[in-house]
Amino acid sequence: MKLLPATQIRQADLATIQEQGITSEALMERAALAFTDWLTARQTPAEAGEILLLCGPGNNGGDGLAAARLLHQRSYAVRVLLLPAEKYSADFSLNRQRLPAVPVAELNPAALPPIAPDTLVIDALFGTGLTRPLSGPAAAVVAHLNAAHARVVALDIPSGLLADAPQTADSPVVRARHTVSFELPKLAFLLPQNAEYVGRWHVVPIGLSRPFVAQAAVDMHFIDAALLARRLPRRATFAHKGTYGHALLVAGSYGKMGAAVLAARACLRSGVGLLTVRGPASGYDILQTSVPEAMALPDPAPDFVTELPDLQPYSAVGIGPGLGKEDGPKLVLEKLLREAIVPLVLDADALNLLAENPDLLALLPLDSILTPHPKEFERLAGPARHDYHRLELLREFCQIHRCYTVLKGAYSCLGTPEGTFYFNSTGNPGMATGGSGDVLTGMLTALRAQRLPVLDAALLGLYAHGRAGDLAARHTGEAGLIATDIIAHLGPAFQELTTMEAF
Numbered sequence: 001m002k003l004l005p006a007t008q009i010r011q012a013d014l015a016t017i018q019e020q021g022i023t024s025e026a027l028m029e030r031a032a033l034a035f036t037d038w039l040t041a042r043q044t045p046a047e048a049g050e051i052l053l054l055c056g057p058g059n060n061g062g063d064g065l066a067a068a069r070l071l072h073q074r075s076y077a078v079r080v081l082l083l084p085a086e087k088y089s090a091d092f093s094l095n096r097q098r099l100p101a102v103p104v105a106e107l108n109p110a111a112l113p114p115i116a117p118d119t120l121v122i123d124a125l126f127g128t129g130l131t132r133p134l135s136g137p138a139a140a141v142v143a144h145l146n147a148a149h150a151r152v153v154a155l156d157i158p159s160g161l162l163a164d165a166p167q168t169a170d171s172p173v174v175r176a177r178h179t180v181s182f183e184l185p186k187l188a189f190l191l192p193q194n195a196e197y198v199g200r201w202h203v204v205p206i207g208l209s210r211p212f213v214a215q216a217a218v219d220m221h222f223i224d225a226a227l228l229a230r231r232l233p234r235r236a237t238f239a240h241k242g243t244y245g246h247a248l249l250v251a252g253s254y255g256k257m258g259a260a261v262l263a264a265r266a267c268l269r270s271g272v273g274l275l276t277v278r279g280p281a282s283g284y285d286i287l288q289t290s291v292p293e294a295m296a297l298p299d300p301a302p303d304f305v306t307e308l309p310d311l312q313p314y315s316a317v318g319i320g321p322g323l324g325k326e327d328g329p330k331l332v333l334e335k336l337l338r339e340a341i342v343p344l345v346l347d348a349d350a351l352n353l354l355a356e357n358p359d360l361l362a363l364l365p366l367d368s369i370l371t372p373h374p375k376e377f378e379r380l381a382g383p384a385r386h387d388y389h390r391l392e393l394l395r396e397f398c399q400i401h402r403c404y405t406v407l408k409g410a411y412s413c414l415g416t417p418e419g420t421f422y423f424n425s426t427g428n429p430g431m432a433t434g435g436s437g438d439v440l441t442g443m444l445t446a447l448r449a450q451r452l453p454v455l456d457a458a459l460l461g462l463y464a465h466g467r468a469g470d471l472a473a474r475h476t477g478e479a480g481l482i483a484t485d486i487i488a489h490l491g492p493a494f495q496e497l498t499t500m501e502a503f
Helices: 006-020 024-040 059-073 090-098 136-148 192-198 210-215 257-269 281-290 327-339 349-356 358-363 374-381 387-401 436-449 454-476 483-488 490-498
Strands: 051-055 078-082 104-106 120-124 151-155 178-182 200-204 220-223 246-250 274-279 295-298 316-319 344-346 404-407 413-415 421-424
Touching: 006 024, 006 210, 024 059, 024 090, 024 178, 024 200, 051 059, 059 078, 059 090, 059 120, 059 151, 120 136, 192 387, 220 454, 246 257, 246 436, 257 274, 257 281, 257 436, 257 483, 257 490, 274 281, 281 295, 316 327, 316 436, 327 349, 327 358, 344 349, 344 436, 349 358, 349 374, 374 387, 374 404, 387 404, 387 413, 387 421, 404 454, 413 454, 421 454, 436 454, 436 483, 454 483, 454 490, 483 490
Parallel strands: 051 078, 051 120, 078 104, 120 151, 151 178, 178 200, 220 421, 246 274, 246 316, 274 295, 316 344
Antiparallel strands: 404 413, 413 421
16 A cells, blocks of 8 residues: 655545546545544444534535535534635535535634533544644644543544644644544554554545556555565475575573574464574573474573574574674674675664674675664664654665665554665554564564565565464453464464465
8 A cells, every 4th residue: 555645645636536527526525425434333423422523724624514414414413613714625615505504603713612521523624735834723723622632533634734744843733533534544644753643543445546546656655465465475285394494593692582482483483494593502491492393503602692603504594682782792793794695684682783883784785674673773873853754764774774674663664775665554552562573583584584575575574473463462452462472373464465365
């Protein structure tokens, strides 16, 4: 799924009107109907009570007026408050004329009416056409609405929020509990700094031009099933363990062997043919008993990895989980970066060692996959002023070092050397638990060991990791979810991806 910036969203609207031979008013009616269907499926007239619609002077306000009419037709109690303006859009004016006999009044910024906390409010003040922070009466209305703590549903986007650019910290933005977006999500929905405004977001289709969307040149995508179709090959009837690669995990240290175990189990559950784990001597018994399907290759040193084994047998190497940052692991990482001729996946302490020894970044092999959380990424690329700046840093980092970087979060973002971003659509807050990242490292190492193209491996790993977490949460709940639960559901998650392949 593509993420279109606001300018392309407007172009998609125009292309739809021209291609389908409809009017802009008809497209607005589609949007209002889609929104109304979404709302009425979740709130009966009795549950909703009186619905307050706040409508601005543009097309977002026109959407709101059309929704008010449709809600009224379905026996919902509706009241409309209009933001006064010198000029109104043509479709706003048309829908104002079509509005039935429901209470309509202009907002007086000097004497705003009280809004009870249990009021269901539909925010239709401003949409994606907004290019600057709200001020004057509009800002006063937003501040008044936020102070009421009402049940706010934003129509397409919370008023005051820019679709694909940052606003200043003091910019007035509606704080919605739900946001209902038309056809596609917006970049703003995927960034942590906007969570307090967007709430839970939903997408409803309105029939935008498929040819336009398909041909639109974008550098941001939302990872969904369609994007992943046929990227995970079916297993051949006469395949054997050698067919699916031999992975090496360099992981663990005294007291942190759990990270190595989790990465190893995830690697095995992600389809690798053979797995060897290089850990400290003190972890040998742990690995042999916890992961009997893997081969344990103990280091001579008791507590940390100090020597890199011969890399010739392996088709991919993952390094970092529980590794430690002592001199031994540092030397092993440096030797690996200098000698590796197979794909690498770097996580956790491997990333911290890169950050503490930036000269090692110059040794990073082409197409390596890095999986930092935000703090680890900050150590690598520097602090970000805001989430949009962090994306700029991610793009620059991937292009300079010719690597693929997974910036982990609620919508983990994969940055590529070409400057393209892929945001993941799966996963849940229960996965914010120790060991979840180690699982991802093992998965990505397995997929690279199977000789999948680097982009395919990264996309499949991200999606399956989150999907396994979603499947696990159905049984454990989010609060009870642990990393082992994610591993237990990797098989079903990958099976879903395999069945996406066309017959």
